[in-house]
Structures are given as structure tokens and as C-alpha cells.
Amino acid sequence: xxxxxxxxxxxxxxxxxxxxxxxxxxxxxxxxxxxxxxxxxxxxxxxxxxxxxxxxxxxxxxxxxxxxxxxxxxxxxxxxxxxxxxxxxxxxxxxxxxxxxxxxxxxxxxxxxxxxxxxxxxxxxxxxxxxxxxxxxxxxxxxxxxxxxxxxxxxxxxxxxxxxxxxxxxxxxxxxxxxxxxxxxxxxxxxxxxxxxxxxxxxxxxxxxxxxxxxxxxxxxxxxxxxxxxxxxxxxxxxxxxxxxxxxxxxxxxxxxxxxxxxxxxxxxxxxxxxxxxxxxxxxxxxxxxxxxxxxxxxxxxxxxxxxxxxxxxxxxxxxxxxxxxxxxxxxxxxxxxxxxxxxxxxxxxxxxxxxxxxxxxxxxxxxxxxxxxxxxxxxxxxxxxxxxxxxxxxxxxxxxxxxxxxxxxxxxxxxxxxxxxxxxxxxxxxxxxxxxxxxxxxxxxxxxxxxxxxxxxxxxxxxxxxxxxxxxxxxxxxxxxxxxxxxxxxxxxxxxxxxxxxxxxxxxxxxxx
Amino acid sequence: xxxxxxxxxxxxxxxxxxxxxxxxxxxxxxxxxxxxxxxxxxxxxxxxxxxxxxxxxxxxxxxxxxxxxxxxxxxxxxxxxxxxxxxxxxxxxxxxxxxxxxxxxxxxxxxxxxxxxxxxxxxxxxxxxxxxxxxxxxxxxxxxxxxxxxxxxxxxxxxxxxxxxxxxxxxxxxxxxxxxxxxxxxxxxxxxxxxxxxxxxxxxxxxxxxxxxxxxxxxxxxxxxxxxxxxxxxxxxxxxxxxxxxxxxxxxxxxxxxxxxxxxxxxxxxxxxxxxxxxxxxxxxxxxxxxxxxxxxxxxxxxxxxxxxxxxxxxxxxxxxxxxxxxxxxxxxxxxxxxxxxxxxxxxxxxxxxxxxxxxxxxxxxxxxxxxxxxxxxxxxxxxxxxxxxxxxxxxxxxx
Numbered sequence: 001x002x003x004x005x006x007x008x009x010x011x012x013x014x015x016x017x018x019x020x021x022x023x024x025x026x027x028x029x030x031x032x033x034x035x036x037x038x039x040x041x042x043x044x045x046x047x048x049x050x051x052x053x054x055x056x057x058x059x060x061x062x063x064x065x066x067x068x069x070x071x072x073x074x075x076x077x078x079x080x081x082x083x084x085x086x087x088x089x090x091x092x093x094x095x096x097x098x099x100x101x102x103x104x105x106x107x108x109x110x111x112x113x114x115x116x117x118x119x120x121x122x123x124x125x126x127x128x129x130x131x132x133x134x135x136x137x138x139x140x141x142x143x144x145x146x147x148x149x150x151x152x153x154x155x156x157x158x159x160x161x162x163x164x165x166x167x168x169x170x171x172x173x174x175x176x177x178x179x180x181x182x183x184x185x186x187x188x189x190x191x192x193x194x195x196x197x198x199x200x201x202x203x204x205x206x207x208x209x210x211x212x213x214x215x216x217x218x219x220x221x222x223x224x225x226x227x228x229x230x231x232x233x234x235x236x237x238x239x240x241x242x243x244x245x246x247x248x249x250x251x252x253x254x255x256x257x258x259x260x261x262x263x264x265x266x267x268x269x270x271x272x273x274x275x276x277x278x279x280x281x282x283x284x285x286x287x288x289x290x291x292x293x294x295x296x297x298x299x300x301x302x303x304x305x306x307x308x309x310x311x312x313x314x315x316x317x318x319x320x321x322x323x324x325x326x327x328x329x330x331x332x333x334x335x336x337x338x339x340x341x342x343x344x345x346x347x348x349x350x351x352x353x354x355x356x357x358x359x360x361x362x363x364x365x366x367x368x369x370x371x372x373x374x375x376x377x378x379x380x381x382x383x384x385x386x387x388x389x390x391x392x393x394x395x396x397x398x399x400x401x402x403x404x405x406x407x408x409x410x411x412x413x414x415x416x417x418x419x420x421x422x423x424x425x426x427x428x429x430x431x432x433x434x435x436x437x438x439x440x441x442x443x444x445x446x447x448x449x450x451x452x453x454x455x456x457x458x459x460x461x462x463x464x465x466x467x468x469x470x471x472x473x474x475x476x477x478x479x480x481x482x483x484x485x486x487x488x489x490x491x492x493x494x495x496x497x498x499x500x501x502x503x504x505x506x507x508x509x510x511x512x513x514x
Numbered sequence: 515x516x517x518x519x520x521x522x523x524x525x526x527x528x529x530x531x532x533x534x535x536x537x538x539x540x541x542x543x544x545x546x547x548x549x550x551x552x553x554x555x556x557x558x559x560x561x562x563x564x565x566x567x568x569x570x571x572x573x574x575x576x577x578x579x580x581x582x583x584x585x586x587x588x589x590x591x592x593x594x595x596x597x598x599x600x601x602x603x604x605x606x607x608x609x610x611x612x613x614x615x616x617x618x619x620x621x622x623x624x625x626x627x628x629x630x631x632x633x634x635x636x637x638x639x640x641x642x643x644x645x646x647x648x649x650x651x652x653x654x655x656x657x658x659x660x661x662x663x664x665x666x667x668x669x670x671x672x673x674x675x676x677x678x679x680x681x682x683x684x685x686x687x688x689x690x691x692x693x694x695x696x697x698x699x700x701x702x703x704x705x706x707x708x709x710x711x712x713x714x715x716x717x718x719x720x721x722x723x724x725x726x727x728x729x730x731x732x733x734x735x736x737x738x739x740x741x742x743x744x745x746x747x748x749x750x751x752x753x754x755x756x757x758x759x760x761x762x763x764x765x766x767x768x769x770x771x772x773x774x775x776x777x778x779x780x781x782x783x784x785x786x787x788x789x790x791x792x793x794x795x796x797x798x799x800x801x802x803x804x805x806x807x808x809x810x811x812x813x814x815x816x817x818x819x820x821x822x823x824x825x826x827x828x829x830x831x832x833x834x835x836x837x838x839x840x841x842x843x844x845x846x847x848x849x850x851x852x853x854x855x856x857x858x859x860x861x862x863x864x865x866x867x868x869x870x871x872x873x874x875x876x877x878x879x880x881x882x883x884x885x886x887x888x889x890x891x892x893x894x895x896x897x898x899x900x901x902x903x904x905x906x907x908x909x910x911x912x913x914x
Contacts, residue, residue, distance in 0.1 A: 006679065186524035193531065408724055429732035484527035493534025500535070501542060501688060504680040 001045040003196075003251045004204050004503055012042065013255070016158075017184075020259060024182030031182045032149045035259065039156040043123070046162070050121035054156070057091065060084070061131040062151045065138040072141035081139045085132055092128045095121055100326030123162045125323055127155050129290055134169050136294055142170060150176040157261075159252040163245075165266040165286035171466055172261070181260030190484050191462045192257030194492050198455045199250025200499035206445055207244035208507050210236045213438040217396075220389045226428075227403035230396030232438040237383050238376050239445035242271065244510045245284070250455045253465050264289075265465040269454045274367035275348075276340040276374060291320050310345065314338035329381045329390055336378040368450075406432035458482050539683060542691075546682045551690035552577040553708070554673050556584060568697040569704035569712060570690055573681055574620045575627065576671035578710055579634055583670075585709070586640040587616035592628035592765070593648025595621035595712075596781045596850060600857030601646065603709040607865040613644060617710035624653050625761025632768055634670040641772040646864065648779050649762055651803050655796075656745030657756030713854065717847050725839040729848040734786060734908050737850070741794055748803055763810055770814040777864050778811050780804060782822035782856055782872070784849035785829045788891045789905045797891060801884045808875045821883070822860050822872040825890040833904065 001008045016038040024031030044051045064084035071077040095118055102113050134154075137143050146169075154172045155161075175181060217225055217233020225233065249266035256263045270283035280288045296316040302309040314335065321334020351357070358366065377394070384390035395401060407427040410417055456464055459482050482488050549564045550557035554577055559565040570577065582590075589608055591601045596619075603615035618631045628647060635641055673682075681687050697703040702715040721729060750756045755763075762778070769776045791800055804821060811817040823829070834841040845856035859871045873883055895902060 186528060190524045190527045190531075193528070407728060429728055429735060484523045486526070486530050489527045489530030490534050493531045494538060496531070497535050497538035497542075498685065500539065501683060501685045504684045504686070 001042055002508065003248070003255070004200060004499075004507075006503055009500070009503070012038075017258060021182070021184045028177065028179065028182055029147070029149060032147075032153050032176055036149055036153040036156055039153065039158040039161060042158040043156060043161055046122045047119075050124075053091075053121055054123075054127065057088070057127065057131065058152055058155050060087070061135065061155075062148060065131075065134050065143060065151075068135060068138040069141075069143045072139055072143075077139050081135055084135050088128050088132050088135075092124060094118070095124055097322075097326045104328075126164050126166060127161065129166055129287075129294075129323075130155055133166075133290060133294055137169065144173070146173045146177070157256070159256040160263060163248055163252075164284070165249060165252065165264050166290050167264065167286070168289075171264060175261045178260070183260075185260060187462075187484075188257050188260050191459065191464060192254045193496075194254070194482060194488075195257060195455055195459060195464055196251050196254030197492050197496040197499060198458070199247045199252075199254055201495045202243040202247030202250060204499050204502035206448070207240045207242075207247055207510075208502070210240035210243070210441050210445060211507065213434070213441055214240050214383070217393060218384050218389060220385055224392055224401040225396035226401050227396065227399045228405060228435070230393050230401075232435070232442060234376055234380055234383075234393060234397060235442045235446075236438055238271075238379050239442060239449060241379065241383075241510055242267075242449060243445065246455075253455075257464070262463070262466050265456060265467050267454070268456060269449070271372055271375070271449045272368060273371050274364055276337065276344045276371055279371055279375060280337075280341070287320070287323075291316050295319060306345075306349075310342040313341045313345070317341060324382070328387055329384055332387075332390075333378050333381040336374075336381065340374050340378070402426065404428045406430070406435050408432045409435065453480050542688050543678075543683050545691045546687045549691045549694045551687075551694040552580075552681065554580045554677070556580070562698055564694050564698075566694075566697050566703070566705055567708075568690070568693040569706050569716075570693070572686065573671075573677065575623075575631075576673065576677065577706075578618055578620060579631065579671055580673075581708065581710060582616050582618060582631075582635065583638055583640070585614065585616055586638070587614045587709075588642060589613040589615035589644040589646070590632070590635065590642040591615065591617040591619055591646045591648075591710075592631060593619040593646075593779075593781075594623055594650055595619070596650075596852065597646075597648035597779075598710070598712045599714050599847070600781075600852045600854065601648075601861060602707075602711045602713075602854050602857060604707070604711070605858055605861050607861050607867065611644075611865070615644075615709065617712075619648065619710070625649075625758055625765060629761050629764045629768065630668050632765060633667040636768070636772055637667060637670070642769070642774055645765075645769045645774050645776045646779055646861075647762070647765060647769075647776060648781055649807055650758070650781070651800055652741070652744070653758035654748050654756050654803055654806075655741075655799070656747055657750045657758060659750045659752040659754065711854075714847060714851070718842075721842065721847070722839060725837065726834045726841065726843050726846070726848070727836045727838065730784075730786060730833050730846075730904075731836075731908070733848040733850060734790065735912070737787070738790065738794075738908060738912050741791075741796065746796060746799060748799060748806065759806070759810070762807070763813075766811060766814045766817055770816050774816065776811075776814070776817045778807060778817060778819045779860065779864070780807065780819070780821045780823050781850075782829055782845075782852050782860060784831070784833075784846050784852075785825055785891075785894060785901060786833065786849040786905065788823065788825065788829075789895055789901065790908065792891050792895055793905060793909055797888060801888050804875070804884060804887075805880065808880050812877070818864075819875040820860070820864060820872050821875055821887070822863075824873065824883075824887050825894060826871065828856055828859065828871055830894075830901070832900065835900075 001012055003009075016035070019034045019038065020031050023034045040051060040055075043054060061084065064080055068077045068080050068084070098118055099115050102115055105111055106113055134143065134151075150173050151169075153176055154167065154169055157167070157172070160167055214233050214237035216222055217230060218237070246267035253263045253266075264286050266285050268282040268285065270279050273279035273282050296312055299312040299315060300308055301312060315338075317338030318331055318334040321330040321332070321337070324330045324333070357363065377397075380393050380397070381387075381390045384393060403423070403425045405413075405420070405425060405427055407429055409432055410420065410425070410427040413420065458480055461481055461483070482492075547555055548557060548560075551564075551568060552570055552573055553567050554573070557564070559567075587603070589603070591597055591603060598617060598619035598621060601617060601619070603617045605615075608615040618628070620627055632642075632645070681690070697705060702718045704712075704714075704716040706712050717729075745751070748756065748759075766776055766778070788797075788800075791797055804823075808819050811819045828845050831843055831845050834843070844853070846852050856871075859869070862869075863872045873879070875883065895905075
């Protein structure tokens, strides 16, 4: 069931809300049980075959976590932690990576091991990571005993179950135990519905509109793309992914807020980042937090000198890439980002020693532009279905297949036409409308991504989401800040109406595949 | 943070939000019902608002069927975009025979759509007395394994809940309403007549802006890419008959069973297409296909087959050179799509008023005609001409 579907909005959500608040009157346990049951139903709607797997994973991890929490920091606890983490990784490895490893081994060794054709259980990456964090914190003595139903709810809570945000038990369990969250609250509804409307609009009005312009570029059967087509398609995907995933995160945050529960912030205008380190503090923030706390720091972080820090960064990002999908494209994507981070750290070390600095505005502009270019370049490997397609698109972006404009556009450029032709730009027939639409959509999306305030800035007065001390500070309120006023109700009503009008053919969120 | 205990502003906000949402959705739905962009609801046409319907690319089967059902025509034109654009059901030849005609043709559709449309008409008591069926060579070419013909008629499309969700209470529905209003005052807007004919008015502006040459060239490049992807055979992958052939057979059987006279029509492709086919090595296959169409038709009484694809003055109409934006071709938009003027000539020929354009295929002329037809194409290819140069250039470009 998609958030952007009639069945979710007209049936699932109202029934879940109603049941939650009615049963909540009987007690927190009843309300939480109802919400957990609804969340499991939500999961089963996708694929009931893996419901047992999800439940088994929850039970085993709860038991292991409870055991570890009773003996934190001890050898006994460490043994159980190791066993439980290995079991989680084996499960994830089997479902997500078995075919990848078999395929890679066959290619490298010339073997002929049969591919298993395993179907990836939806959300497995998210619920595995969530629970590994729980186990690690139990060992660190950070886990307080909570009721099993809260744990089930923490893992299965439907707003985050399929594609995050990656939750941390310490920020969720206390909220599930909060009495007032079991009573309906108009403020929570108003704030939640508004955030949901913004997220829905991002997804169905912007991301889905961009999808059609990105897909042809990454079609493995497509012709080699010329310069403007390669950039148009890649930029369309760059903004599609941002509006899709941040839209999903907004919808999750908004939905959860209706139940009185705040989810952690997951996006903070990542394309406005001035360097790649800042980008990762703004993009998929909860995953970055997880990778930092449970991978980078345990690997040694920056505690063993610059070389080790760089290696740790690279390893973290490669594994982060592999987390997104079992394929060499994701490994390359992760390695590229690891490389960018290493270069960024090295460059900042150099900059500190330089006596000269760029004027702040110029530096900021150059930093944003360079970071954005690096991110766009890496997205090619993230999006392309195979390495050959990715390399072809990159070659197109570098102009190796020439530069061409649709004939009707080139012929209308007046004196610019001759200049472009002298530069080697040729014309091609057909595709003029698609070309213009692609760049109009890319331009519109870019204006919104770079210049408009983000959801958290718009809603800042009402603490829309939890923010983590290790991430960037939560954004300050903007002049376009939202208030529970009539004109804002009209604007959000319009946005929600447009979102609902675009629901007729719901499309999946891009991050569901991970 | 503002205090959540101040319930009044929050409740008022939620009421306004809900009111705006419901009001806007109701307005969009109401406007769509009133403007009825697809003509599905049969809402009265309001001059200056919805009298002229825009050409809409979605739900075409439903729109065509609803319009046809209301008219209950006695003559029907079936086929793909070539028939939709080329044959005007308001041509006087129909009225002269007291026939009320409707153009059921839908772009990109195959023979199965025509079979379904015929079935719905028959089920509604509107079986056509005359059916004109345009057949497409490329639908027969390199087909996958044929699926057994459906014995049961698929239900006629109707404006159900899915339609309301997709085309009424939707962004698409809102866009269609805006499109309908804009169409009323637009110069040469894309539109469909109440009898299903698409006069392709919007192409007039496009041709004025870019010229016929580019339209021919662009379509030829697309065709070349598409044809090269097809296996050069008329039978299905498993050796059986193709879905295209099966659909034609079914159509002929069902139409003649209800007493209809069927005119099977081979479209008047511009000679550029014929020369390209020949260059691709598909010339012989095209001849075989015509023979097969003739043989299919011969199995049913009351079926006549017409070939308008032969090389002749009409199909050889000169393509204006590159850069010529002033010459308007008399018969063609581009090689695959002919204008109403040529469609009119074909219709006149069908109804015995023609001037020699096209030929009826009969047992006594079929073999001689097919041989002569192929010879003419080959002669065109061996004789220097602007058209041959154009085809040569196309193939050279494709090789690059």
C-alpha cells in the first residue's frame, strides 16, 4: 500500500487513526497493539509471505536485546551481540546479496553456480539496521527495558517501515510510552496533515513528473546520448530522487505526527550543501547517522590518524553504497562518495594552512556548485541498471557523443545558431517537445531545491521532526513559515487537492527498492 | 512552539483545509462533467466553452465507443491513425447512400481493437452495413506467437470508477477541461469531430513552421529504426499466424456474418515508404502480404480488397525540399499519414466514383498487379530522382 494511493488515504489511514484513538482510551497497550497490528497489515499488504520473517526477526532481536541489556559491556553480552548481529547480517546477506555474490563469483571465476532468484523482502535493509542499532545500544547499556509491543511498534511502525527514516529506539520508545500521544490532538493533525501535503506534492507533482524525462536516458537499449540529452536526463533523475525520497520522508513525518509521534529529520536541502561532508549531513540523515555511529566510529573514525580516517571513510561509504543495492554500480557510487569525502577532508586541511581565502559568497557558490556536480555525477552509477549504461551516460555528459539540439530549437536561435554550430553542435529531428519539457522541469525543480525553503524551515515553529545533535542544527523559521491561519489552510488545501488529483496512477517510491 | 492547547485556531485551520480540499475536488469534477472533454457523458455542448472537443490522447476507446453508441452509425471506418486522419465520415459518398458513418479508428491500435469495436456495435444493435477496414503491413511483420482468438466479446468500455479517478477527478481531467476551453478560441487546434474524424489541424501550423521535409524525414528515421527491429517474416515466431492476421480474419468473419459489406483497404503509403521497404529487403514480403490479405478476404462473401499503395501520381507527390516552409502538399502530412484529400479520393473509389486512384484486387488481376506494382517500385529505385536520393541519404545516415 503506497502513501500516495486512494486505498491508503481513504481506507487504511482513517481506520488506523480511528482505531488507535478509540483503543487508546482503553490504555496505551491497546492503542499500541492496534497500531502495531495495523503496521503488520500494512507490511503484509506488500507481501504477506515475508510477514513471518519480519515477526521472527523482531522476536529474536527483542529476546537477544533483552538478554544483552541485562549484561551490558560483559563478555557474555558481547558473545550474544556478535551472534545476533551476525544472524541479522546473514539474513540480510542471504536475501539481498546472495545472487550478487554468486553472479560476481561466476563472472570472476568462470563458475556456473546457479542464481537463486531470491525475492528481496521489502524493507529488510531498514528493519535489519534498526534492530542492529538496538542490539549495539543494548550492549552499550543505553537500552531501558520496554514492553514488547513497543518494540514491535518501533520496528514495524508503518510510516517508516518500508523506506525509513532509520529510527533509533531511544527517540521512539519514550514517545510510544507517552500518555498524551494516545489522545487525538488537533495541533498534531494540522501539523501532520500539512507536512504530509507538502510531501505528497513533492512526490506526485514533481518527482513523478520528472521520472518520465529521466528514464529514457538510463534505458540500456537507448542510443548513446548527446551532451544535452545526457545532462537533461541525469539532472531530471537528480531532482526526481530528491523530491521522491524527501517527499516520502515528509509524508512519513506528517503521518507519524498525526499519531503524536515525531520522527527524525531525514532531509535538509541537501543540494544546498557547500561540501560533500555537509551533503551527507543533509541527505538521508538517519542513514548517515547510522553509518557514522555504528560503522565509521566502531571502525576507528578519525581516532587513528588521517590515513586510517580516510580508509574508514572509504569503507563506510562503500558499505553504505552496498546497503542500497547488491550491484557493482552501488559499490562504485559508494566508492565515489568515499573518494569525494577523502578529497574534501584533505582539501579542508590544506585550506586551513592557506593564507588566502575566497570571498565568502564566491566560496559558498563554488562549493555548492562543485558539490552538486560531484553528486550528480555519482547519481549516474546509482541510477543506471548496469555499468555499461552508466559509463555510456557519463561519456555523453562529457560530450563524447557530441552535442545536438532539436532542429526546431536550433533553427530559432538566430545568431546563436551559427555560434553553436561552429562549436560542433548539430541538430536532430523530433524530440523537441520532450527536450523543452525536460529542461523546464529540471529548471523548476532546481529553483525549488536551491532557492525555496524546505519543509522543516516552513514548519520550523512547530518542531516538525526530531533533530540529532550530531547533524546540522535544525533550520531556522523562514518568512514563508507556516501558521495555523486561514490563508495557509487554503494554500495547503490547494496543495493537497492537487496531490489527490494526481493519485490516479500511483507510482512506487524510489527507495522502496532498497 | 505554539501551545497545542489553543484548540480553536487548530480546529478552524483543519476546517478550512478540509473545506478547500473538498471544494476544489468538487469543482474539478463538476467542471469536467460540464465540459465533458472526451464527450463521454454526452453533456450538451456549450458554445464558447465546450462545443469543440479537443483531441485527447487517453481513453480513446471509451470516447470513440460512447460517441458511436449515441450515433448508432450504419457505416464504420476501422483502423489506425492513418484511417483516423485520412477518412472523413462526413464525405458525401456516405450520405448519397443514406449511410451514417463514423470513424472508429484509433492511433496505434491493432486489428483486435477493430474486432472489439465491431462486437460492441453488433451487441448494441448498431452493426454497420458497410465497414471499411484499413489493414497495416507492419502489424503482420515479425509478430510474436499468436494468441488464440478470444471467443468472448470483451465488455464495452464505460465511464467506471477507474475512469472517474483517472480522467475526471485528476490532474489529467483538470488539464482536459483547460484544453477544452482553450480549444474554443484556438487557431487550428487538435480536435476530433463528433464522428471521430481527426482533421489534424495542428499539423498545419507545424508544417508552416518546419516544412513537410522535416516531417517526412523525422518519420522516415523512426520507421527505419522500427522496421529494422522486426523480424522479416509474415508468420508468427512459432510458425503460426500472427495476431494481426488473426484479427483481420475474425473481423471479416464477424462483419460478414451480420450481413455487412467490408472494404479491406491497403493504405496509400507515400512512395518513400515503398522505396524504403524495398531497400530494406521487405519489398517481396509486402507483395506476399497483399496476396495474403486478398486470400483472407476471398474466404468471406461480401468482402472487397482495395490497394492504394501502388506507385502513382498521388503517392509520388513530390516532397518539398529542406527549408521549404511554404509549399503545402496536397495529399500527405508525411509518408505514412495522408490528408483528407487523398482519403476522399480513396473513399470515392470505393463507392464507384473514383478517377483511377487505387485498384480493386480481384482473382483475375491480383497476380499481374502485384508483379507490376513491385516492378514500378524497383523502377523508381533504379531511376535517378529526388525521392531516390532522399531514400539513399536516409540509409546512409542510418549507417552512420
